[in-house]
Amino acid sequence: MTRPAARRVTIPYTPRYPQTEIHPMLESHRFCVLVTHRQMGKTVCAINHLLKSALTNTRPAPRYFYIAPFLKQVKLIAWDYLKRYSAPLPEVKLQESELCAQLPNGAKIWLLGADNPDALRGTYADGVVLDExxxxxxxxxxxxxxxxxxxxxxxxxxxxxxxGQNSFFELYNQARKAAQTDPARWWCGVFPADETGIISPQELAEIRRHTPEHLFRQEYLCDFTADAEDVLISVGLAAQAAARSYAPAELAYAPKIIGVDPARFGSDRSVIFRRQGLQAFAPQVFCKTDNMTLAARVAQEIKTFHPDGVFIDAGCGGGVIDRLRQLGFEVTEINFGSAPLKAGQYANKRAEMWGEMLQWLQAGGALPAGGELRADLCGVRYDFDAAGRMKLESKEQLKARTGRSPDLADALALTFALPVQKRSGGGPAGPGRFARTEYEVL
Structure with missing residues (x-):
């Protein structure tokens, strides 16, 4: 007996950015955490992901569930979307009283409220969306x-x-950590309004003017720390910096600096960051790179960028530092735990570098595009010691809490390790071509 050919059905849904990036991740990962701004279209995205998953499932009696905090919320929003996008399907059966759609292949999608969770006990699921x-x-x-x-x-x-920092924040941190160790199963995506382009810049500025700052950061910039008082760099400040840029002529007065945060294998990454005055440039990021290879990369950056200072974390960078000096380049090793220049203000060099970076951002610093850098910058907490000096939570504490090390942010912070003067004269940068700074850097 010949099986009838499958009928092609087009759902009236055309994904836009960032849905075009989200859907492939949802289809290729079992556990996904999606953090979005208001009006991004996450419910539409979720409903259509449920529909596609259900329609393409070849198992007997597939079951899918969309769960929101309250049943009334489900009826008001998600049910209309499910009816709209399933309408072109032949023989679809919509059961309004149960908020259930039965698809032509026998799959069912139920919409439920988490205010009556016991209704789910004892059944199975091929896929579940937990919204809000x-x-x-x-x-x-x-x-x-x-x-x-x-x-x-x-x-x-x-x-x-x-x-705020509730169960969703804890889940978000767990997902980021899991995505590092098990990237085939876990995915975590964050999409703030100033990156998606769904809300126009003019409209977003209007919303900001009429919304309390902490709510705006929370609802539109996806800032879990909007109400937290111990976060050094706020999401709002980082977002403003990412929206700025400077022309080369505006930077001509300023020295060029390179910060290098090496990581010898492991889950951390090696990062090379370039900065000139108020402008930070897109970093170079390397995974599982040995010291000799990283030293060669840094040497190439020195020849290309002509920096006035190069600062390298001494923690894992001893081999890189030795190799570059062997090649004749003048580089400065920085120990994050060493004494700061401003000993009465900061507990150690790392706190000082981050404190100087914060002041740079407040003074108009411009960041390259990229949510990963902003997440690194806005994830670090601070406190004060018994002497009233600012200290940061350790990298180990941060990694245990969030599942990752702030490699990109630390590399940028290294560009604030010491004051640097612009190199006098012209000519290409190379071995021994750095001018002395106002400090004797040893």
């Missing part, structure tokens, strides 16, 4: 949803907008 997760009790996933996924090895999408 910040407002859903963690027990809903741990005690109810997680067991539903076991028999079918189902996937789950956690999505929402930050609402």
């Amino acid at each position: 997760y910040a407002q859903i009790k963690p027990d809903v996933f741990n005690e109810i949803v997680r067991p539903m996924l076991l028999s079918r090895q189902g996937w789950v999408l956690f999505t929402g907008t930050p609402k």
Whole structure:
């Protein structure tokens, strides 16, 4: 018996950026955490991901669930989307009383409220969306949803907008950590309004003028720390810096500096960061790079960028420093735990570099595009010691909390290690061509 050819059906949904980047990640990872700004279209994205997953599932009786904090919320928003995008499907059956759509292949999609989680007990799921997760009790996933996924090895999408440092913030940190160690199964995406372009710059500026700053940072810049008082660099400050740029002529007066944060293998990355005055340029990032290779990369950057100072973290960079000096380049090793120049203000050199970087941002510093750098910058907490000096949480504490080391931000911070004067005269930079700074750098 010949099986009838499958009918091609087009769902009336055309993904836009960033949905065009989100959908491939959702389809290739089992556990996804999606953090978005208001009006990005995450519910539409989630509903269409459910539809595609359900329609392409060849298992018997596939089951999918969209769960929001409250049933009333589901009825008001998600149910209309499910009806709209499933309308072209032949023989689709919509059960309004149960908020359930039965698709032509027998798959079912239920929309439920987390305010009645017991309705889910005892069933299985091929896929689950937990929307506005910040407002859903963690027990809903741990005690109810997680067991539903076991028999079918189902996937789950956690999505929402930050609402302070709550269970969604903890999940976000866990997901970032898991994505480092298990990137085939975990994915974490963050999409603030100033990067997606969905809300025009003019409209976004208007919203900001009429919204309390902490709410704007939380709702539109995806800032989990908007209400936190111990974060050194706010998301808003980093976002403003990422929106700025300077022409070469505006930077001509300023010295050029390179910061290098080496990492010998492991999960951390080696980073080379270039900065001239108020402008920081896109970093070079290398994974699992040995000292000789990294030294060669730095040497090439010196020849190309003609820096007035090169600062390298001595923690893992001893081999890189030795090799560059062997080649005749003048570089400065920086020990993050050493004494700062401003001993009464900072507890150590690392705190001083970050403090100087904060002042640079406040003075008009411009960052290159990229959410990863901004996440590094805005994830570090600070405190004060008994002497009233600023100190940062250790890299080990930060990595344990967030699952990653702020490699990009530390490399940029290294460009503030010591004062640097612009090199006098012209000519290409090379071995021994750095002018002396106002400090004797040894």
